[in-house]
Amino acid sequence: MTLRALVFDVFGTLVDWRTGVADAFRAAGVPGDPAELADAWRFRYQPILNEVNDGVRQWGTFDALHMATLDDVLAERALTLSLEERQRLVRAWHQLDPWPDVRGGLEALRRMYVTAPLSNAHIALLIDLARHGDLRFDCVLSAELANAYKPAPKAYLTAAHLLDIEPDELMLVAAHPSDLAGARAAGLRTAFINRPLEFGPATGERADPAADLTAGDLHELAELLASRSVAF
The missing domain is CATH 3.40.50.1000 (HAD superfamily/HAD-like)
Structure with a gap:
């Protein structure tokens, strides 16, 4: 063929993605190493996609899945951000x-x-x-x-x-x-x-x-x- x-x-x-997402964490003033935060967020990517493919989680856009995994990253570090701040971080994936x-x-x-x-x-x-x-x-x-x-x-x-x-x-x-x-x-x-x-x-x-x-x-x-x- x-x-x-x-x-x-x-x-x-x-x-x-790593530079852009780390820059977004840095600009938001989130405590911690911005690059480590970016990595931690990205490493939750494939597991949540597998959940969707396996029928464990309902289909969602990347924005919805990124919000869910961001919440996990923040909760793991006992960090709290407003909805507006979290939405800005999710939008960073649109501007890489x-x-x-x-x-x-x-x-x-x-x-x-x-x-x-x-x-x-x-x-x-x-x-x-x-x-x-x-x-x-x-x-x-x-x-x-x-x-x-x-x-x-x-x-x-x-x-x-x-x-x-x-x-x-x-x-x-x-x-x-x-x-x-x-x-x-x-x-x-x-x-x-x-x-x-x-x-x-x-x-x-x-x-x-x-x-x-x-x-x-x-x-x-x-x-x-x-x-x-x-x-x-």
């Missing part, structure tokens, strides 16, 4: 800056393929991120459209269905091996993007040997895909 479209994980792959290569890299990739985000974030949040970062896509895809969070197969297969292509004509681009493994299980092709600073300086190099392609950034991915040595 011919590769026809690329879909992108967003948090960590396209945008630097892209990594330096992303804007230009997306433009290069979009000249070759249909492009779209494929995130667990809801559509309204993704639109805000795209506008904030001046990121151009052909459309916006979200787990919200599948009513299932990645790495559930339905999230990836719904993206292929909505793009009217076969799963192996679609490639997920992500910095997270678990996301890429979910995409492969659904029949998609995969590209690993190394983001060694996603969790700060301690992140280090990561790898996904099973990925079809591995690149250091989106510009390198565009070069690999444009190269005649890469065939799908």
